[in-house]
Amino acid sequence: MPLHGQASGGWTESSSALRILNLGVRNSIGVLTADAFTQNNPTAVATNVTTRVDQTLHGVLSGSVAFTRPDAGSNFMGGPGSNAVQVAIAAAPLQRQGYRPLGLFINSANGNAFENTPGVASGIGPYVCAMGTYGDSLYETALIGDSVGGDPIAGTAIVYVNGQRLISSRNGFLLPATVLNAAGTLVISTDDITVAAESFVFTLDNSSTVIGVLKMPPDATQTELVFDARL
Numbered sequence: 001m002p003l004h005g006q007a008s009g010g011w012t013e014s015s016s017a018l019r020i021l022n023l024g025v026r027n028s029i030g031v032l033t034a035d036a037f038t039q040n041n042p043t044a045v046a047t048n049v050t051t052r053v054d055q056t057l058h059g060v061l062s063g064s065v066a067f068t069r070p071d072a073g074s075n076f077m078g079g080p081g082s083n084a085v086q087v088a089i090a091a092a093p094l095q096r097q098g099y100r101p102l103g104l105f106i107n108s109a110n111g112n113a114f115e116n117t118p119g120v121a122s123g124i125g126p127y128v129c130a131m132g133t134y135g136d137s138l139y140e141t142a143l144i145g146d147s148v149g150g151d152p153i154a155g156t157a158i159v160y161v162n163g164q165r166l167i168s169s170r171n172g173f174l175l176p177a178t179v180l181n182a183a184g185t186l187v188i189s190t191d192d193i194t195v196a197a198e199s200f201v202f203t204l205d206n207s208s209t210v211i212g213v214l215k216m217p218p219d220a221t222q223t224e225l226v227f228d229a230r231l
Contacts, residue, residue: 018138025129025131028126029075030102036060037058039079040058040082041171044171045170050141057108058110059109065172066127069081080172080197086200090200096201101231102127104134106127107119128229134226140158143179144194145170145192158176161217166225
């Protein structure tokens with residue numbers, strides 16, 4: 001279904017995945033890590049890749065989750081890091097305790113064709129935080145790893161439902177914290193060490209920060225996640 005109101009089509013044709021509906025805070029405090037401009041997409045798990053990402057793009061993307069990056073130093077932020085980065089942070093207790101999501105990137109760090117590239121020039125990546133309501137066209141469409149107990153298994157299509165809690169996958173894309181099992185009879189967690197960024201780094205299931213609460217799932221009419229932020 002579409003949201004209430006009218007639009008010229010400009011926002012659906014935007015180069016940004018994140019659409020601000022009700023702004024919390026635009027935050028530009030923090031320096032982007034070097035890999036914020038060079039990471040592959042997806043960055044950590046290259047199987048069962050979401051259909052919502054352009055894999056030819058490098059660097060953190062609009063609508064992806066911004067993380068504190070204690071491995072890079074004080075006041076650094078970036079994406080969730082590659083598999084090697086996440087493994088290294090998980091092995092360093094001091095860094096591990098400082099690995100947390102901050103919000104969602106407004107723009108892609110490297111910009112887009114035929115646009116100015118302020119991120120590259122400044123080393124800053126503005127993100128939204130402190131509540132608000134947003135539409136995001138960048139999210140996981142299939143499980144990138146087995147859920148708890150292996151059911152559902154990696155590759156299972158994700159069904160989004162109004163009211164689900166949204167967390168960050170290991171690739172820094174939005175993901176529901178729960179889904180139905182294969183039989184459709186039980187609600188089970190996806191917040192585990194094979195799927196979620198924080199759970200992987202903490203090596204502890206169900207340890208992810210809730211980024212938002214889903215208000216409108218994507219469908220054929222509107223392909224965004226519309227959610228109230230909780231971060």
